[in-house]
Amino acid sequence: MPPRPPPRITIKDLARDLGMSVATVARAFHSGGTIAEATRRTVLRRAGELGYQPNALARSMITRHTRIVGVVLSDLENPFYPQVLTRLTEALQQVGLNVMLVVAEPSGSVDAALRLLLSYQPEYAIVLATTLTTDAAEACRAAGTPLLFFNRAPAEENACAVVCDNAVGAAAMADHLVAGGARRLAFLSGRPDTSTNAERRAGFLERCAVHGLPAPQEAPAGAFTYAAGYAAAQRLLAGPERPEALFCANDILAIGAMQAARREFGLRVPQDLAIAGFDDIAMAAWPDHDLTTLRQPIPAMVEVAVSWVHRAAAGEAPPKGTLRLPGTLVVRGTTLPDTTSPSTPALENQA
Amino acid sequence: MPPRPPPRITIKDLARDLGMSVATVARAFHSGGTIAEATRRTVLRRAGELGYQPNALARSMITRHTRIVGVVLSDLENPFYPQVLTRLTEALQQVGLNVMLVVAEPSGSVDAALRLLLSYQPEYAIVLATTLTTDAAEACRAAGTPLLFFNRAPAEENACAVVCDNAVGAAAMADHLVAGGARRLAFLSGRPDTSTNAERRAGFLERCAVHGLPAPQEAPAGAFTYAAGYAAAQRLLAGPERPEALFCANDILAIGAMQAARREFGLRVPQDLAIAGFDDIAMAAWPDHDLTTLRQPIPAMVEVAVSWVHRAAAGEAPPKGTLRLPGTLVVRGTTLPDTTSPSTPALENQA
DNA sequence: CCGGATAAAGAGAACGTTCTCTCTCATCAA
DNA sequence: TTGATGAGAGAGAACGTTCTCTTTATCCGG
Numbered sequence: 001m002p003p004r005p006p007p008r009i010t011i012k013d014l015a016r017d018l019g020m021s022v023a024t025v026a027r028a029f030h031s032g033g034t035i036a037e038a039t040r041r042t043v044l045r046r047a048g049e050l051g052y053q054p055n056a057l058a059r060s061m062i063t064r065h066t067r068i069v070g071v072v073l074s075d076l077e078n079p080f081y082p083q084v085l086t087r088l089t090e091a092l093q094q095v096g097l098n099v100m101l102v103v104a105e106p107s108g109s110v111d112a113a114l115r116l117l118l119s120y121q122p123e124y125a126i127v128l129a130t131t132l133t134t135d136a137a138e139a140c141r142a143a144g145t146p147l148l149f150f151n152r153a154p155a156e157e158n159a160c161a162v163v164c165d166n167a168v169g170a171a172a173m174a175d176h177l178v179a180g181g182a183r184r185l186a187f188l189s190g191r192p193d194t195s196t197n198a199e200r201r202a203g204f205l206e207r208c209a210v211h212g213l214p215a216p217q218e219a220p221a222g223a224f225t226y227a228a229g230y231a232a233a234q235r236l237l238a239g240p241e242r243p244e245a246l247f248c249a250n251d252i253l254a255i256g257a258m259q260a261a262r263r264e265f266g267l268r269v270p271q272d273l274a275i276a277g278f279d280d281i282a283m284a285a286w287p288d289h290d291l292t293t294l295r296q297p298i299p300a301m302v303e304v305a306v307s308w309v310h311r312a313a314a315g316e317a318p319p320k321g322t323l324r325l326p327g328t329l330v331v332r333g334t335t336l337p338d339t340t341s342p343s344t345p346a347l348e349n350q351a
Numbered sequence: 352m353p354p355r356p357p358p359r360i361t362i363k364d365l366a367r368d369l370g371m372s373v374a375t376v377a378r379a380f381h382s383g384g385t386i387a388e389a390t391r392r393t394v395l396r397r398a399g400e401l402g403y404q405p406n407a408l409a410r411s412m413i414t415r416h417t418r419i420v421g422v423v424l425s426d427l428e429n430p431f432y433p434q435v436l437t438r439l440t441e442a443l444q445q446v447g448l449n450v451m452l453v454v455a456e457p458s459g460s461v462d463a464a465l466r467l468l469l470s471y472q473p474e475y476a477i478v479l480a481t482t483l484t485t486d487a488a489e490a491c492r493a494a495g496t497p498l499l500f501f502n503r504a505p506a507e508e509n510a511c512a513v514v515c516d517n518a519v520g521a522a523a524m525a526d527h528l529v530a531g532g533a534r535r536l537a538f539l540s541g542r543p544d545t546s547t548n549a550e551r552r553a554g555f556l557e558r559c560a561v562h563g564l565p566a567p568q569e570a571p572a573g574a575f576t577y578a579a580g581y582a583a584a585q586r587l588l589a590g591p592e593r594p595e596a597l598f599c600a601n602d603i604l605a606i607g608a609m610q611a612a613r614r615e616f617g618l619r620v621p622q623d624l625a626i627a628g629f630d631d632i633a634m635a636a637w638p639d640h641d642l643t644t645l646r647q648p649i650p651a652m653v654e655v656a657v658s659w660v661h662r663a664a665a666g667e668a669p670p671k672g673t674l675r676l677p678g679t680l681v682v683r684g685t686t687l688p689d690t691t692s693p694s695t696p697a698l699e700n701q702a
Numbered sequence: 703c704c705g706g707a708t709a710a711a712g713a714g715a716a717c718g719t720t721c722t723c724t725c726t727c728a729t730c731a732a
Numbered sequence: 733t734t735g736a737t738g739a740g741a742g743a744g745a746a747c748g749t750t751c752t753c754t755t756t757a758t759c760c761g762g
């Protein structure tokens with residue numbers, strides 16, 4: 001048994017110091033309740049002097065609101081997610097919510113960590129960049145913690161998710177590549193078991209069919225990493241029918257693929273091979289990559305997520321279903337500019 | 352006032368269901384205390400069926416141990432820190448500690464967020480990649496929360512910190528650049544107010560003096576970003592005396608600088624200009640960068656940090672002072688290989 | 703001058719645990 | 733048989749808050 005740390009100053013100490021009752025002092029710290037303005041000021045001033053601050057744990061016990069939001073995360077190596085995590089955390093902090101982080105790396109340790117998280121009675125759990133096992137999801141349900149999937153559309157019907165509209169974005173990218181003159185397209189896929197990969201692929205292939213093109217070649221990278229993109233592109237480009245344009249399931253893959261095209265095959269991008277990604281991570285805008293991509297609407301996605309969490313903390317039931325927000329096509333130097341007249345079928349949601 | 356969520360199942364419910372006292376059920380869940388093995392199994396089985404799990408908040412109230420560790424973070428855009436955060440969080444999870452995240456972005460909102468964190472009575476606060484205001488540090492002291500600086504060596508005497516030995520690492524890099532034949536060296540600095548920048552600069556300049564070289568040129572980037580590195584290198588290389596080797600305060604700066612050298616001046620790296628960084632982020636190993644750098648000993652740093660936190664949770668006083676762990680020189684393609692005989696003064700701590 | 707509002711403050715229960723005592727009862731040596 | 737022993741279980745306080753209820757002080761119309 002670990003020994004106890006020195007006791008911190010409590011509301012009782014403060015009340016005794018001020019010669020007031022505990023109830024009065026407590027009233028000074030939260031909005032409801034009737035207290036004279038002068039008294040409140042006295043209490044707060046003295047609290048500041050003594051360095052007293054209400055114990056959030058004790059408060060949470062009785063209010064049954066912890067103001068804790070769990071964030072479950074894997075794949076922080078993909079530069080897209082640090083950006084998301086930063087913005088999400090900041091936005092939650094802004095409304096007085098605290099983030100408890102669970103890193104769900106490779107093995108099945110997710111469940112243990114999630115269970116630990118749930119024991120802190122988080123008001124919401126935001127799952128970033130990963131899906132949960134059935135057991136884990138069930139544990140959340142049993143604990144009464146609503147789940148919000150961010151950037152993943154889970155298969156379950158009554159789950160709640162915020163994602164970029166991957167299919168529409170991928171279709172827009174198909175349009176752009178075709179408008180640049182490409183006829184032989186290819187798709188470089190990431191982790192096959194992710195909704196992001198599946199939706200981008202489906203949206204892309206479908207749009208290619210609409211354009212009357214042959215089915216794009218496919219290069220499975222298996223993971224959303226630079227190395228996987230490099231290797232997959234190497235295999236693809238060594239094939240007999242080299243594509244003219246390559247759409248990658250995300251930016252990191254695209255950057256890896258581009259490097260493979262340049263180094264291993266001496267190809268010029270975009271003249272010999274147009275390359276495009278998805279996400280618009282910061283790196284995509286660097287001059288050495290200058291990557292055409294589809295920007296995910298992170299601010300909007302974060303805003304939606306935070307507002308749902310915030311409203312749930314106020315008692316509102318979380319919405320069901322998957323909300324798809326439109327991304328933006330960002331044309332840079334790795335694809336050819338549109339040459340055809342804009343006669344391709346109109347497509348919504350690109351702004 | 353937000354309405355109360357539906358009540359979760361408590362230890363009382365479980366005790367009533369089992370026909371046992373609350374005390375007996377409680378004993379089944381923690382190691383101390385005397386309980387028959389059969390009883391414990393019965394309790395745990397039924398708890399599993401009913402989905403009961405002890406409320407960590409209530410437990411923390413009485414044990415005075417929250418098993419919460421605060422992690423204060425800025426600059427998650429620098430790819431070095433996601434890696435650190437991931438490993439740190441995983442390691443803490445492994446020993447049953449939970450991470451509460453505070454993002455301290457630009458403005459003075461750090462203090463508010465930190466105060467919110469402190470109200471959850473974290474057992475430790477790990478400050479990553481940033482320093483705290485005096486007020487914030489004082490608030491931690493008053494709250495009895497020990498502070499651990501990670502990758503920052505604070506000026507205060509009695510602070511506790513784990514860092515890479517920046518000075519020794521920078522000196523090793525100076526040796527390497529000199530061994531490659533360079534005589535005109537330069538240093539590209541990041542945020543001037545950070546200990547990492549100051550120590551790397553000092554170690555580098557000092558070692559250059561030991562080699563009898565003229566004082567290196569200095570290019571202030573002002574921030575640890577790609578864009579800042581690009582711009583600073585552009586200014587530096589436009590000057591009259593172009594350096595032969597450029598040591599950058601971190602990898603992101605180096606990658607930006609390298610791109611500026613290639614694009615803006617058509618320089619070949621390393622023949623016309625050798626470039627080196629610090630950190631060894633994943634990107635440094637990519638073939639398009641292939642950056643010589645000094646690898647920070649993240650696993651060792653994390654291990655030390657976690658062991659301190661873990662021991663503090665067991666009641667041990669946190670150590671004072673700054674622990675400097677040696678990094679590793681990683682030679683890649685952006686610097687010339689050693690040409691001189693290894694006659695330079697010996698330098699410790701490079702393994 | 704009185705009775706009833708109303709504002710302000712106090713007393714004590716409650717939240718869901720763990721901790722400290724106390725009690726019961728089987729075991730066992732003498 | 734008896735008393736000491738100890739394992740196992742129960743009762744109730746405690747943690748630091750907020751909530752509900754009650755009490756006290758103040759004001760005002762009639």
